[in-house]
Amino acid sequence: MSTSTPAASRRLIKELTDFNKKRPSHLISLHPVDESDLTHWTATLRGPQDTPYEGGEWEIDIKIPDNYPNAPPLMVFVTPVCHPNVHPKTGEICLDLLRGTAWTPAYTLSTTLESVSQLLGHPEPDSPLNVDIAAVLRHGDRVAYDALVRVWAVMYAGKKGTTA
Template sequence: MDPVSRRLLKELNDYQREAKTHPEIIELCPADDEDLTQWRATIAGLNNTPFQGGLWNLEIKIPHNYPMQPPVIKFVTPICHPNVHFKTGEICLDLLKTAWSPAWTLKSTVLAISLLLSNPEPSSPLNCDAANLLRCGDIVGYESMIRMYTQLLAMNDDDSNPN
């Protein structure tokens, strides 16, 4: 077994053993039992945030030289967030680019993405509409918009969101 597969299996075992300690991660596993380079995750919106009640699916692609290079992660379920591109699901998060270190795991990376939901960085937006509301100090407008999109896109029983 190659070192990348060995590392990924260890991460999967560690996550499964500790899954109950992170209720915001609903699922984290290989998308296909035959291919450890394609994973999926589902995260839940944290309580007392405008994302509460929503579920978002993530697609995770593992590079051949993981963990020296970060995984490529994007939202499959559309989400309205200043640091996520609404159409492509691309995530603007330093740890997925320049701040990556082999000390990060898929679980810790997905947790960081979950925390990003309630801690947006409007100065480096991929969704300018959401970021502008925060930059203008319109918290009520921002949270109302997030709640609306969460209800429309992340709380439905459709193919993109298997609740």
């Protein structure tokens, strides 16, 4: 078993059952990497609709801290994603929810991932981790931005190449 406390483990198991009971639309999968270790999860995020990410699937690695749910889980994109608030190399996500400033235990892994999913649709170029794509967006070149995102999605996230 992991180092997490019994309370945290119970909650994580409950989160897993809840997820399996009612699968939210933004997630394809969410489960521990290894059944015996509840501190390491993996999730597959569905590209939100009506965004250039639509059609792609992104894998996210989730590490549960010891004092979860008092501290936020650590989430990084494993699949490369082109987004101003996601580090192009490490996959680090710039989201206040994941930084402890806005986190509360009332969030679950599923709702947190929902926030990540919405981050894809609503980039914040003012606090970028990927300065290049943020610069494109800041200059208002939405067409170039969408195209870049789509290229990355096709290259890495299994999005079907379109003729559009």
